[in-house]
Amino acid sequence: MKKVIFLMIDSLMPEVLEDCIKNGQAPALQFLKDRGQYWSHCTSVFPTMTATVDCSLITGEYPDQHRIPALIWYKPEERRIINYTNGALPVLKLGFGQCAYDVICSLNDTHLSKNVTTIYEELKERGRTAGSINLIAHRGQKKYKIDLPFLLKLATRSRKLEDEISGPELFTLGRVVRSTFSPPLPWGWDESFFRSYGINDDFAIRMLKHLLQHQLLPDFTMVYLPDNDHQVHRNPRKARGILSKVDQKLQSVLNQFSTWDQALEDYIFIITGDHGQTLVGPTSEHNVNLEELYSGLNITPYGEKSKPENDLLIANNERMAYIYPLKSGVMEEIIERSRQDKRIDVIGWKEKDGVCVYSGDREGKLFYRRGGSLQDIYGASWTVEGEWKVLDLQMKDSSTITYGEYPDGLARLSTALYSQDIPMVALSAKPGYEFKSAYAPTHLNGGSHGSLHWKDSTVPLLISGAGQDQRPFEYPRLVDLKNYIVKLLS
Numbered sequence: 284m285k286k287v288i289f290l291m292i293d294s295l296m297p298e299v300l301e302d303c304i305k306n307g308q309a310p311a312l313q314f315l316k317d318r319g320q321y322w323s324h325c326t327s328v329f330p331t332m333t334a335t336v337d338c339s340l341i342t343g344e345y346p347d348q349h350r351i352p353a354l355i356w357y358k359p360e361e362r363r364i365i366n367y368t369n370g371a372l373p374v375l376k377l378g379f380g381q382c383a384y385d386v387i388c389s390l391n392d393t394h395l396s397k398n399v400t401t402i403y404e405e406l407k408e409r410g411r412t413a414g415s416i417n418l419i420a421h422r423g424q425k426k427y428k429i430d431l432p433f434l435l436k437l438a439t440r441s442r443k444l445e446d447e448i449s450g451p452e453l454f455t456l457g458r459v460v461r462s463t464f465s466p467p468l469p470w471g472w473d474e475s476f477f478r479s480y481g482i483n484d485d486f487a488i489r490m491l492k493h494l495l496q497h498q499l500l501p502d503f504t505m506v507y508l509p510d511n512d513h514q515v516h517r518n519p520r521k522a523r524g525i526l527s528k529v530d531q532k533l534q535s536v537l538n539q540f541s542t543w544d545q546a547l548e549d550y551i552f553i554i555t556g557d558h559g560q561t562l563v564g565p566t567s568e569h570n571v572n573l574e575e576l577y578s579g580l581n582i583t584p585y586g587e588k589s590k591p592e593n594d595l596l597i598a599n600n601e602r603m604a605y606i607y608p609l610k611s612g613v614m615e616e617i618i619e620r621s622r623q624d625k626r627i628d629v630i631g632w633k634e635k636d637g638v639c640v641y642s643g644d645r646e647g648k649l650f651y652r653r654g655g656s657l658q659d660i661y662g663a664s665w666t667v668e669g670e671w672k673v674l675d676l677q678m679k680d681s682s683t684i685t686y687g688e689y690p691d692g693l694a695r696l697s698t699a700l701y702s703q704d705i706p707m708v709a710l711s712a713k714p715g716y717e718f719k720s721a722y723a724p725t726h727l728n729g730g731s732h733g734s735l736h737w738k739d740s741t742v743p744l745l746i747s748g749a750g751q752d753q754r755p756f757e758y759p760r761l762v763d764l765k766n767y768i769v770k771l772l773s
């Protein structure tokens with residue numbers, strides 16, 4: 284049985300990867316693609332934000348099951364917004380200690396549903412070993428003490444962070460959590476305060492190489508590489524050059540072996556991304572200002588607990604937003620106002636046991652629910668009524684639904700809306716646009732994501748070293764990978 288190394292490159296996009304390979308800028312990825320199987324259209328979940336996507340990757344479930352609605356969302360029991368640390372300003376506003384606690388502790392051990400099993404838990408049950416290097420989603424069966432660096436301790440002023448968190452047998456969150464193994468990884472600058480305490484590519488790759496060199500890798504190891512995302516947000520036009528730097532690091536991993544072919548004799552490599560990115564236009568018109576759109580309504584101020592007089596609360600996830608109506612009658616107003624804005628191309632909400640969809644850009648209304656005589660290309664059954672164009676649905680043969688602009692759109696939109704049992708409206712922005720609201724980071728003339736659109740939702744998938752005879756997927760989705768990996772290791 285070969286061991287599996289899973290490299291998750293944040294914001295890895297198929298066009299960028301393919302251009303890079305064509306131009307000879309990505310020899311490692313080219314080698315792995317030539318020797319393996321490649322899909323240019325693997326579909327993520329919605330919202331296309333790392334926290335939700337990572338939880339789907341490790342549980343094999345959509346957000347309606349794992350219950351992590353987004354990177355930013357509203358928790359009605361505590362009347363507060365959850366922010367798994369997106370943007371310095373909003374994090375400061377909410378309190379660094381609270382956000383750090385939410386992302387390090389609550390996400391895995393409280394928010395992530397106990398009704399789903401993570402790949403780490405499942406492999407352990409089956410007598411296999413597993414590891415997670417720097418992934419935000421990491422629930423496993425071992426408990427770890429958090430070792431907070433002095434400066435972080437000062438910044439958080441929080442004793443709560445002395446709690447234990449769970450992870451697989453091999454587990455790192457940079458400098459903050461590390462399982463013990465021998466020999467230990469020598470200290471490096473890449474885990475200093477100046478380098479986000481090790482949440483970066485250099486640290487993750489150095490750790491992976493150390494584990495390879497000392498034959499310490501478990502049967503399955505997931506490695507998170509965040510640098511591509513950060514840099515493409517700022518310089519989307521330089522995405523190729525940015526990915527070629529990631530490739531250099533992958534080359535250094537392959538160079539650990541006597542030959543690159545030997546790497547594939549010993550290991551299976553799976554490489555994918557969590558979501559894509561879309562270029563946001565340069566002018567303020569490319570920011571859809573949500574406070575202006577709902578002006579006159581009583582909007583919960585960012586960072587404050589919702590109060591009885593508030594009409595709604597905004598949870599801004601860049602090119603996606605959840606709008607939570609907090610009073611009866613407000614939902615209709617939110618939907619009507621959203622429909623007036625052509626820059627919002629999907630407006631979805633729960634109705635009866637299904638989902639209603641409008642578009643600010645296209646005429647008509649769509650209603651759909653699970654079950655029925657229609658099947659989509661993923662084998663899910665649906666009843667669909669109204670205007671199909673709203674979600675760009677098309678019909679293949681006489682009964683198979685295929686997707687245009689919004690891959691796996693029916694399941695992805697509905698599972699986002701059913702990730703919580705409260706009224707909520709999901710908004711998705713047209714390419715070129717991004718939502719703006721108090722304290723939310725924006726990226727005019729940069730890259731952004733979060734939406735249901737294929738540009739944010741389609742990632743490449745590369746599997747190398749697992750044999751080339753059979754293609755395991757026709758229409759791959761990130762939610763399919765957990766079961767595929769468990770099978771590889773059975």
Ligand SMILES: [Zn+2]
Nearest residue numbers: 294512516732
């Ligand atoms: Zn991002």
